[in-house]
Amino acid sequence: MLGAKLAIDRAVLQEIFDALASRGYRVIGPTVRDGAIVYDSVTTLDDLPVGYTDRQDAGRYRIEQRADTALFGYAVGSHSWKRFLHPPVERLWRVRREGGGFSIVENEEVTEPLAFIGARACELRAIAIQDQVFLAGQYVGKSYKIRRDHAFIVAVNCGQAGGTCFCVSMDTGPKVEAGFDLALTELIEEGRHLFVMELGSAAGVDLVKDLPHRPATEEEIAAAERVVDQTRGQMGRTLETNGLKELLQANANHPRWDEVAGRCLTCGNCTNVCPTCFCTTIDDTTDISGTIAERVRRWDSCFTLDFSYVHGGSVRNTPRSRYRQWMTHKLAHWIDQFGSSGCVGCGRCITWCPVGIDITEEAAAIRASPGPARELSRRDPDAGA
Ligand code: SF4
Ligand code: SF4
Numbered sequence: 001m002l003g004a005k006l007a008i009d010r011a012v013l014q015e016i017f018d019a020l021a022s023r024g025y026r027v028i029g030p031t032v033r034d035g036a037i038v039y040d041s042v043t044t045l046d047d048l049p050v051g052y053t054d055r056q057d058a059g060r061y062r063i064e065q066r067a068d069t070a071l072f073g074y075a076v077g078s079h080s081w082k083r084f085l086h087p088p089v090e091r092l093w094r095v096r097r098e099g100g101g102f103s104i105v106e107n108e109e110v111t112e113p114l115a116f117i118g119a120r121a122c123e124l125r126a127i128a129i130q131d132q133v134f135l136a137g138q139y140v141g142k143s144y145k146i147r148r149d150h151a152f153i154v155a156v157n158c159g160q161a162g163g164t165c166f167c168v169s170m171d172t173g174p175k176v177e178a179g180f181d182l183a184l185t186e187l188i189e190e191g192r193h194l195f196v197m198e199l200g201s202a203a204g205v206d207l208v209k210d211l212p213h214r215p216a217t218e219e220e221i222a223a224a225e226r227v228v229d230q231t232r233g234q235m236g237r238t239l240e241t242n243g244l245k246e247l248l249q250a251n252a253n254h255p256r257w258d259e260v261a262g263r264c265l266t267c268g269n270c271t272n273v274c275p276t277c278f279c280t281t282i283d284d285t286t287d288i289s290g291t292i293a294e295r296v297r298r299w300d301s302c303f304t305l306d307f308s309y310v311h312g313g314s315v316r317n318t319p320r321s322r323y324r325q326w327m328t329h330k331l332a333h334w335i336d337q338f339g340s341s342g343c344v345g346c347g348r349c350i351t352w353c354p355v356g357i358d359i360t361e362e363a364a365a366i367r368a369s370p371g372p373a374r375e376l377s378r379r380d381p382d383a384g385a
Helices: 012-022 121-135 142-150 202-208 218-232 244-249 256-261 269-273 319-338 359-368
Strands: 005-009 026-033 036-041 052-057 060-065 089-098 101-105 114-119 152-156 182-189 192-199 280-286 292-299
Touching (some): 005 012, 012 026, 036 060, 114 121, 121 142, 121 319, 182 202, 182 218, 192 202, 192 218, 244 319, 319 359
Parallel strands (some): 026 114, 114 152
Antiparallel strands (some): 005 192, 026 036, 089 101, 280 292
């Protein structure tokens, strides 16, 4: 049954929500809030962005009504699943003063399993990249592992590309290939509205075995393939990745870094929306009575001065060095560090940059006029960057 392709009516998706909820999952999916499609708890199909799509370009995002009642007729919004697997703020531990000493107060175990509805191909690759960061090394992220081990993923093949998408360039989409329990392709044509559903895990098989379904016909499977092929041809952006790592590593002093620094606000939006950025900082606080102290981890950004602060000052003290750090880490040094690019081509950093800086455009500009191969020198003002 694993790998089988089934057909389910639109209404059966509600039964999948209900089956997940009855098994104790918090069901999280796309929903419309504040003029955007975000991820939050959902209980019924009406919570989904029914009949909405998104229009995206550099520094621009709008949602619009579609002419149909598609449930997944959009690309991706500012949220990614990172916010649930690797939350923006997480307490690591607490201590309580007791007499002349103190005791450690254990964190509550993360017990609520999460079900993600509507994860896209690039997002599954982003989760796999974060798995590499948090699970594959010597030190394993304990709470990340618990959430990840218990997550149930209902993926969706993209039916349309966003204006800033470039997953085809990064070989990360638009078709989901691995890392899902169930994968849906939404078919809306000729008066029909159904899903072709691929079974990706034993948990997925178990969940749907008692729900109404039938084997997908050859024609339905071919129609689902056409949906993905059509999306593949709609990419809003492209990024030439051939030799990109070597190109960026050889151009640490390219004048383009000064040009982009003249526009970059160092706001960190790009790192917040990126589904693979994982950097954090630590805050230690006490309550007003001095009885309880706690250590909290929160997302940080390589665009802040504090991020590279060491005794006496920040290592990356210019926007030039901070933008270069972010982009070259994503597209070049990440490959040395983790064995893959840190970018999955989701386009979020382009859409949500307030001044519309486009990572594909910056890479293309350096490729168009590469300087003489020269590594960062110790005399460079950003030498530590
Ligand atoms: S590239 Fe854009 S989003 Fe990123 S820090 Fe600069 S201004 Fe902010
Ligand atoms: S760098 Fe930009 S396009 Fe690449 S994964 Fe991060 S947000 Fe998406």
